[in-house]
Amino acid sequence: MMLENKVALITGAGGDGVGRTAALMFAAEGAKVVAADLNLAGAEETVRLIKEAGGEAVAVEANVSIAADAQKMVTVAVESFGALHIAVNNAAKATPSVGITDIKEDDWDLCIDITLKGVWLGMKYQLPAIEAAGGGSIVNISSESGHKGQAFQTAYAAAKGGVIVLTKGAAAEYAKRGVRVNSVSPGGINTAGMKFYLNSIDEDIRQQTLNTNAFGRFAEPEEIANVVMFLGSDKSSYVTGDDYKVDGGVSIKSYLL
Numbered sequence: 001m002m003l004e005n006k007v008a009l010i011t012g013a014g015g016d017g018v019g020r021t022a023a024l025m026f027a028a029e030g031a032k033v034v035a036a037d038l039n040l041a042g043a044e045e046t047v048r049l050i051k052e053a054g055g056e057a058v059a060v061e062a063n064v065s066i067a068a069d070a071q072k073m074v075t076v077a078v079e080s081f082g083a084l085h086i087a088v089n090n091a092a093k094a095t096p097s098v099g100i101t102d103i104k105e106d107d108w109d110l111c112i113d114i115t116l117k118g119v120w121l122g123m124k125y126q127l128p129a130i131e132a133a134g135g136g137s138i139v140n141i142s143s144e145s146g147h148k149g150q151a152f153q154t155a156y157a158a159a160k161g162g163v164i165v166l167t168k169g170a171a172a173e174y175a176k177r178g179v180r181v182n183s184v185s186p187g188g189i190n191t192a193g194m195k196f197y198l199n200s201i202d203e204d205i206r207q208q209t210l211n212t213n214a215f216g217r218f219a220e221p222e223e224i225a226n227v228v229m230f231l232g233s234d235k236s237s238y239v240t241g242d243d244y245k246v247d248g249g250v251s252i253k254s255y256l257l
């Protein structure tokens with residue numbers, strides 16, 4: 001199995017999206033999983049699903065934007081499973097969709113605190129623990145919007161752009177210390193929230209939205225988690241400081257097709 005004898009911490013693992021999907025896939029490949037989420041009941045459900053499938057996991061209630069919680073996630077991994085080898089910093093929060101001049105300062109702060117500061121705080125405690133374990137890998141989840149910017153989600157896009165650059169600096173500092181750090185930038189993902197949104201808009205707008213990528217469809221969470229798993233595993237041993245776009249070919253999309 002790809003992740004046998006590895007301990008993996010995943011934030012935002014209590015929802016129905018990439019976090020839980022990656023947690024289940026990591027566990028199926030032999031990793032012992034720490035499922036962290038602000039929503040403890042959601043993280044516990046992820047753990048229940050992992051155990052039901054024969055895997056090992058523990059849930060932890062944690063707000064990634066609080067230093068003590070970021071430290072607690074790592075402590076739980078080490079105390080429960082003896083070490084930490086892989087971390088996926090997946091939790092994020094957008095603002096309400098409004099123009100840049102209408103963003104409320106509190107919404108800006110909350111978005112940046114969770115989406116950008118949360119990734120830094122996560123790595124602050126994960127990097128020394130992974131180094132102490134003899135090395136491993138961190139995967140930070142960015143977004144297509146971190147490359148392109150995003151109208152009406154400017155704070156979120158700025159935070160995601162920050163995640164890509166933060167990843168590169170951390171990777172440079174830790175390459176010779178055994179820890180690889182990369183980011184993954186998804187495009188639209190078929191989470192329950194996204195399906196609800198797509199079902200709430202007119203058919204022509206839905207088709208235009210889906211046609212922003214080359215496939216004309218959004219990703220299943222598994223299609224993002226597969227790349228996260230590759231980067232988290234030793235299969236990507238010569239990859240660090242990179243960003244993997246998993247956006248269905250947004251940049252090569254032609255208006256003719």
Ligand SMILES: NC(=O)c1ccc[n+]([C@@H]2O[C@H](COP(=O)([O-])OP(=O)(O)OC[C@H]3O[C@@H](n4cnc5c(N)ncnc54)[C@H](O)[C@@H]3O)[C@@H](O)[C@H]2O)c1
Nearest residue numbers: 012014015016017018019038063064090091092143188189
């Ligand atoms: N959904 C998309 O279309 C999309 C597109 C591009 C990028 N992304 C990014 O991909 C990642 C996964 O997104 P997803 O939609 O699959 O969601 P997800 O289900 O993987 O993650 C959401 C979970 O994060 C938790 N969370 C929120 N704030 C938290 C905090 N402060 N501390 C700890 N946990 C917290 C929530 O409780 C929820 O359970 C995110 O980083 C997101 O920004 C998503």
